[in-house]
Amino acid sequence: MATNTEIVKLESIRKEFPGVVALDGVSFSLKKGEIHALVGENGAGKSTLIKILAGIYTPTSGKITVKGKTYTHLTPSIARDLGIAVVHQELSVIDTQTVAEALFMGEITQGAGFISWKKMNTISRNFLSSLGLDLPVQQSVGSLTIAQKQLLEIARAVFQNADIVVMDEPTSSLSEAEVEFLFNVIKNLKSKGVSIIYISHRLSEVKEIADEVTVLRDGKVTGNLKRGEIDIDRIVSYMVGRKLSFKYGSHQEFRQKKMENRRIGSEILKVEHLKSGKKVKDVTFELREGEILGLFGVVGSGRTETLKAIIGAGKKDGGTIILHGQPIRLRSPYYSVKKDIGFVPEDRRYEGLIFTFNLSQNISLPTFVKRAILGMFGWVEKKLEKMLASSAIEKLRIKTPGIDSRVDALSGGNQQKVVIGKWLFSNSKILILDEPTRGIDVGAKEEIYNLILELASSGISVIFSSSELPEILMLCDRVVVFNAGRTVATFDVDSVTETEILRAATT
């Protein structure tokens, strides 16, 4: 029986998908006014559990008790009526709506079935500013940055006045300042008695905010820590069932290892006074052979737009790009692919994956383009496709039933690995990675860092754009700091402190 403080209780939940047991007897309880973190490796079953609570999936077996009432399964509308609001891992806001519309989501009718735009805009503006969020309510969602969309999505959950708020990796595309903002929102909700389930791969965040942590591994609960016992190393050992070779958070060892077998050569790419649209005003940096160059800046500082302008996926309004000593103009991504430049975009759903393609078709796409004449003629090389897919699965430890699995059946982190896998084995000379470790668990991050190092030692140059400073400091050789569309400083990571970088990025 649920005690009066237990607002949600899940008992022995089991969920089977074809060929996969995603949850195997998971029990979980959420108390009123508690912030309960749910952590685990990619594919551990976190999102599946949340979707069961949101009424999206029907559990194969198990009981769901919410506010004292027990159900075998919920539906989205029952979940909503029970006061459950969910911020899903993948963004669900619609690009063509305005910010205000997205916030109101289906509740836009006022009066006799007509939309009162004026009223809606005013309410939205007031609500957003009460949260401390500055979003243009009349603009379309499509014009927002990915971080702003994420914040909008969170605001929408708060707007529903739910008393159970679930957030599935809300910070995966947020930078520090926005995370802080989010934490204030969360604390505020908590003080109003709202209960929160918080999923994240950023364990330092979990430690900072959670009252209780439940750890999942392979669909089972492997650990439960209460406030006071929460310790990152312990969480990690419950998560992965093994010790990681570097200690999460401190990266001395990795830094040492980093310079073994490395040789940084001469300049290979140079960007001078690049201008592109409103977001990129004056960007200058150079990349050397075998170097891992970090790009850091708060969200909206113009990193993504810079990278897109370089590869020919964004317009270039000024400046020069010099590749191997020659000024070039890449008219579309095809030409950059042909010049052996690979690009991992930050938004896997809209720019990274083809959901009608299976895993191996997704992974082989850029390689096929490169090997084809004019990017089109030639046979589909089945053997090569199979080989690319299996090495990606093995090296990135993609959790999948097989090489021809549908990508939408993979967990978020595993989808991200597929996007990285597309380029990792495509023989690129320059790899441009935009937030590549978004939504990837600590163990797999290590795997990816190691792979990037391996590539760099083999002479490949890497541009690593990230809003997570610790990983830049750990992995990169130099870091270029962006601030409001300009490159404001370049540092050698071994002789710079976090504060110096942050100061350059924000002032």
Place this chain on the structure above:
Amino acid sequence: MLKEELFARIWERFGTLIILLSLILIVSLLSPYFFTVDNLMQVVVQSSIFMLIGMAELFAILTAGIDLSVGSIIALTGAVMAKMMAAGWGILPSVLVGGIGLGALLGSINGTLIAVTELPPFIITLGGLTVYRGITLVITEGRPIYNYPYEFNIIFAGQWKGIPSPILVVVIAGVITHIFLKYTKTGRNIYAIGGNVKAAWLSGVRVKTHLIVAYTMSGLLSGVAALIMVARVAAAEPLAGTGYELFAIASTVIGGTSFFGGIGNVPGTIIGALVIGVINNALNILNVQTYYQQIVSGLVIIGTVYANKILIRRGEK
């Protein structure tokens, strides 16, 4: 759960085929004249044009587009081909240039306009539909063309070793199209564009080039359909193929092609075309009045596509 999953898998693969077989069964029960070798052969021959334009449409819909001009391309290529033959060009050159070649050219015009203007394919090919029809009416002066060598009709509407030539044409075109879509990189890229154009583009797929290729193939296959159309009617009619875009779209969609792009294949489309062929044939055999035929076939098309959709979805949650 597991049973539903199995069901969904089977349905996804063989759904359209099951629908076709059920239709055949029903019609056979309703009329003794349906299930005879002669009539079934007739159905296949009657469906051959739908199969060709269905494959034409498949190319367009795979890219998440549509081609409304297939019927007009049939008429225009048919007319030009007949005129060329009448002018003494010889059958083979006329077929290659005036039929297939011109079809490809008209398709590539659609494709280029779509790629360059970035207007919706619906608009561009709607324009194509009227413009190509208009040109046909101008060059034929609105009259059918018969005065070409009768040999042509014998070749393309006759038989070869007992097999009706339309079926041979469809087999050849179908095999080539199937291999092209499934086993070449160009085909793979066409699917990629339909699946997620942005992701495909960022992976280096040349979107515009592939759009042009897809619409060119669509036009080419419509040109092939014109061969059979002209030969079977024994004339190049200026109004030939009017309204055929609907049969083309229905064939692919019944065959499991997704309007959102990226999903669909040749075998499905062929079966989809047969479904239409069976419906049309059955309505004739059962003596349904022509006016009612349209109503019934429309309803059956909607029903088939809907059945396909819900049955596939059933195993998914």
